[in-house]
Amino acid sequence: MITQRNLVVVGNGMVGHRFAERLVAAGLHQGWNVTMVGEERRAAYDRVHLSSVFGGTPPEALSLLATPAWYQDHGIALVLGDAVAAIDRGRRVATTASGRELPYDALVLATGSYPFVPPVPGKDGPGCLVYRTLDDLDAIRTAAAGARTGVVIGGGLLGLECANALRQLGLATQVVEFAPRLMAVQVDDAGGAILRQKIAALGVGVHLNKNTTAIVRRADGSIEKLTFADKSELPCDLVVFSAGIRPRDQLARACGLAVGERGGVVVDERCVTADPAILAIGEVACWQGRTYGLVAPGYHMAQVAADTLAGAAEPASITGFDLSTKLKLMGVDVGSFGDAFAATPGAQVVAYSDTAGEVYRKLVLSPDRKRLLGGVLVGDTSSYGALHQAMLNAVTMPASPEALILPATGGKPAGLGVDSLPDGAGICSCHNVSKGAIAKAIADGKLTEVGQIKSCTKAGTGCGSCVPLLKDILKGELKKAGVELSNHLCEHFRHSRQELYHLVRVHGLRTFDALLERHGRGRGCEVCRPAVASILASCWNEHVLEPAHLPLQDSNDRFLANIQRDGTYSVVPRVPGGEITPDQLIVLGQVAKKFGLYCKITGGQRVDLFGARVEQLPLVWDELIAAGFESGHAYGKALRTVKSCVGSSWCRFGVQDSVGLAIRLENRYKGLRSPHKLKSAVSGCARECAEAQGKDFGIIATDKGYNLHVCGNGGMRPQHAVLLAADLTEEQVVRYTDRFLMFYIRTADRLERTATWFNRLEGGIDYLRQVVVEDSLGIAAELEAEMAHIVATYQDEWRTVCEDPARRARFRSFVNSTDPDPSVVMVPERGQVRPASAAERSTLQPVEA
Amino acid sequence: MTTTSSWTPVCRLADIVPDSGVCALLDGRQIAVFRVRDAAGEHLFALDNRDPFTGAMVLSRGLVGDKSGTLFVASPLLKQRFDLRTGACLDDAAVRVATYGVRLQGERIEIAA
Incomplete structure (x- = not known):
């Protein structure tokens, strides 16, 4: 018979939650009845980034994924808004303030600490x-x-x-x-x-x-x-x-557990207190006479405690903590690691201070100057990762260590090569990923981008401080593997997409040939032609089938429809915001019937009509245009749809008119060509039925206005959008979206979605916010003007084609015949048609189209 | 080599936008015809329109370009590239598409097939 034992966890803060995660990772939640008691109303959240709530981050965004549902899914009873008030060690029962009695076989104290208020007269009272x-x-x-x-x-x-x-x-x-x-x-x-x-x-x-x-x-x-x-x-x-803070050790004191001289429940290297049934982790635990007010030691203790309970074969234990810190306070970078104050006897110090440039760097070296013992960095922490690792791995210092902190001619110190680190060097301490593991992932997965390293190894996805190191490791590994890293678009242009965009804009180049002549060579290819076509369209917005542009367009853009496996095309008319009249629905059905097209509802709230031959496309569009439809650009690297939920017009929960805003945005950005496709959505309330956080730009209504999220993605690599700005007016949403999109179009690589672009962006959301919201680069007006040009020069590409006999003539299967393409064969399936397979072609007769 | 008697006019030069292709139907056969410029001038090419990788009749709708000077068309479906002069696939040595004679007679393009 399997006996279930009871585990009570006192405290649901960051460390308590990490402990629960480690329990689940070790499968312990199945052998134990786990009850977790948290005093706050909310499940564990990211206390470290508390101040960001005043910077616009909604409190929910601090969630550590510690939703009550997560606990429920793993069979952990989460009690919130109640606190353990007493522990009866004799009976092994914990009692909560509300009178719950929780018997335990093991109990973990994760009560954290409380803010210390000095005994100043007048401290009690309002304010x-x-x-x-x-x-x-x-x-x-x-x-x-x-x-x-x-x-x-x-x-x-x-x-x-x-x-x-x-x-x-x-x-x-x-x-x-x-x-x-x-x-x-x-x-x-x-x-x-x-x-x-x-x-x-x-x-x-x-x-x-x-x-x-x-x-x-x-x-x-x-x-x-x-x-x-x-x-x-x-x-x-x-x-x-x-x-300052003080450990919340009152429970332990009351039940007679040993506490440290300056507070904190005394634990051994396995996080066990004086009572073998009770463990303590995080800020409440006192190891070797002191407590630790940082989250990293707490996370380590969470792992140690889980290993202790699991009876792990190779348990983690406490051997000491690295209290190094790197953080950004009010935009000021501060880093401190190791023996920052040169307390080691005989330690040598080299320092660089620039009061005008507001940069300070100090290294503490061993007496023989061969090892780095610690350091302080203020104003610029770009070398933090490399220096910190050099310290942890006892890397031999160069003959002149001061070169590591003195500005080189380029303004930044020479720094330490990541090559000097051993494979065992822990690069990402948040997720405990070593240099060797990263190198292996790069080699095994043939990775070429930091974003890929992040998704493969999780390195760099915690605090992000190791991202510069990841870049260096990637560069080094690719160099070793003989892979040449070049951002050149292709053999025809020795420029990146971003550089070409710049050249097109600055020199006012209007055609591929003009660009090729001045900045390229050869005749172009299937890579650079569509890329340049996209740049030209983003800048000048001419019709993509102008004779000078037509040879640049990939088949989808060339025929303004989506090519399918049998060479036929699908047609997606624009349905702004997903709002459609009954008459328009009827026309879609009639057109599909008339031309024998297969119908499918898309994920973007539109209707896709499949199976049109080249020569049918203008005929299909004649009828669609007459019913008020326009091109949906489903074929282009362009704005696709702005999806919406029904919003406040109908929904009892809606707080804003999400459909109205979605239509406005879709009509504003329709036809905008970009490095990759763009998707958007507007949700009318926080329930987020339009899934705006999975879009390149997504808007969620609040009772005060709209929150603008950017750089989300569904598809192959789902990524949540990040909040750019909160509680905006509609006008602000439009202005920031104008800037955001044009900034992306300016700087992204070819075929790079906003999410990937964002992952590559140094400085992350803070930087993006500075550029888009605060206009730190002084380009906001330029970006808005560029977008205004696109909006003002919009044309329905299909209407232009249908109304121009010369363009229309390009839509035929054969240059010398009006016959339909006989190679297109459809067979019936579920009441519609689909392309015949190769086997079916030889045996079946075509159905009447 | 084909004889002059089999040359068939299919279209005018102006029917093809420079650096692109069209498809001609000849006795039920589909032939992709390309008009491509390079440093040496303007060239015409004729290839079988069938993309051997998918079986779809689409090569005439592919993008043209050059790889180190070799002019090619890339299939619009899965992007394999074919040498416009020889029909050889640049991405798979085992694959080749048929080529045909093509010439300009005045303003008329003629194909030998």
């Missing part, structure tokens, strides 16, 4: 807050509504994050720090000075060496000012404490 949970954020948001100035007490990592949050709420923000510098744990004085300079430039006041003595309140209880030990004062309306 004094902490910063740790989404509920705290709500409270800060509410309090900020009536405030103008906010002060953060604490200038550490979390304090600066919090200051960023206040800034984004529109408060005049000040940071008060007791120590003589910001981020005192990670950064030295010189680095702290640069950090302070950069943060002050953002308009955040920084006050160092300040010992807060009181929060002075007015008669009505509201905050008036802070006073400090040096007799100075700082008026403010709101105070957030971020003066």
Whole structure:
């Protein structure tokens, strides 16, 4: 008989959730009845990126995929909004605040920590807050509504994050720090000075060496000012404490478990506490006298605890933690690794500081200068990955290590080659992927892009800090394999698509021949001809069948229809937003019947009519045009559809007119040629019935306007779209979409979907947001003007063909005969037709078309 | 080599857009005719219209270009390339399509098939 044992996990934070994932990965959720108790209303979310909620990220986007459904799917009972209040170690029962009794065979403490509030007079009362949970954020948001100035007490990592949050709420923000510098744990004085300079430039006041003595309140209880030990004062309306965290070890103390001198439940290297039935992980655990307030050690402990419970043959254990950090605070890059303060006896230091360029780099070296022990980087962390790895892998330093941090002529330091790292070097610490594993994936999968490495190995998909290293490894491996990496389009152009686009625009080149003559050679090919055709169309928007352009078009564009396996074509009329009248539906049916076409509903809310021969295409379109249809560009690397749900006009949940916006967008961008096809959707509420997050650009209605998501993809490599901007007006949606699309068209490779392009984009969504929303490159007006030209010069390609006898004449099966192509043979299937197979052709008679 | 008596006019030169192809029907046979320019001038080519990889009659609708100077047409279906002069497939040495004689008589294109 199999006995089910009970496992109780106290706490559903990031580490608690990671522990649940590791349980599931080890199959332990099947041998144990697992109950997880979380005090917050929400399932575990990404606390590290809390401040991004004020930057427009919806709270749901912080989800760690820890949906209650995930727990349910794996048979884990998730109790939210309740907390374990007591542990009876004798009876092995945990009791929650609401009175639930949870018997356990094993119990895991993952209670995390709480913000420390120093005992300053006046700290209790309205306007004094902490910063740790989404509920705290709500409270800060509410309090900020009536405030103008906010002060953060604490200038550490979390304090600066919090200051960023206040800034984004529109408060005049000040940071008060007791120590003589910001981020005192990670950064030295010189680095702290640069950090302070950069943060002050953002308009955040920084006050160092300040010992807060009181929060002075007015008669009505509201905050008036802070006073400090040096007799100075700082008026403010709101105070957030971020003066460190303390482990939440009260449960352990109450049931008599050993705790550390400075708090935290004492654990051994297997995460087991003084009671063998109880484990502790994350910020509440105390190993060798200290607790760890970073998520990476917590994640490691989650793995260790899962291995301990599983009785794993080769269990992970705690051997020490790497507390290196790389982060971006208010747009300022900060990195700190290893022995950042040169505490090692005899350690040597080389440093480079540029107060004008706001860059600081320091390396701490072993006494013989052969090994890297640690370092600090402020303002530019591009070398963080390589240096950090060099430290972890004890890579021998070059004779002049200062070359690693001094700016080379190109402005960036020479850096350490990734070649110097051994195969065992852990490149992606989020997903524990080694250099060897990445090299193997590149060789086995013949990978040529960083995006492929990401999807094969998961490396680079966590914090993303190792992406520059991935690029270097890829370059090195391809070089070793003798693969020449060239971004040249083909043998006819020694230029990338992006460069050709630029040349076409800048020199006003209007034809392939003009471009070829000036910048290419030979006669072109099936690669560069369609690519240049697309660039010309994106820039000048002339009809794709102009005689100069016709020989560039791939068969689909050449015949403005989609070629099928038997050489016939399918026809997809545009149905903007998926809205169609009964009369139009009838016409589609009539046309299909008249020409014997097979009908299929597409995924883009349109109707596809299959089996038209070349000479039938203009005849089909004569009838479609008469019924008000236009080309749907299903054949082009162009805007396809803007799908929509029915929205607020009909749906009881809808908050905006999604159909109306979808039609507006589809009509605006129809005919736009781009490096690859473009799909879009508009959902009328957060239920997302139009699946906008799987599109190149997708819009989701909110009660305040629209959220614009970009760079999603379905198909072969599904990818969720990322939020570009929230709560926009319709006009903003149009403006940002104009810019976004034109920026993509300018910079993407040929046949590169927005999702792949995005994965390649250095700086990710922050960079894209800067360019599109904040216009950091100063090109927004240009991009909008380019799009305005496309919109103004739109023509229905099929109407132009049908109305022009010369163009029409190009649509025939034979140049010397009006006969239909006798090689096209259809057979019946399920009440319609399909192309005959080779075997059927020889035995069957064709059906009447 | 074919004799002059079998030359059949199929269309005018102006019926083919430079650097593209059309299909002519000759006694039930489908022949792809291409008009292609290179550094040496303008050339006419005639190939069987059947794409041997799919069996579809589509080669006349393919894109033309050159690979290191060899003029080719790429099938519009799966993009295999065929040497316009010899019919040899550039992507599969075992495959070749038939070629035919083609000439310009005044403005008329004639095919020997």
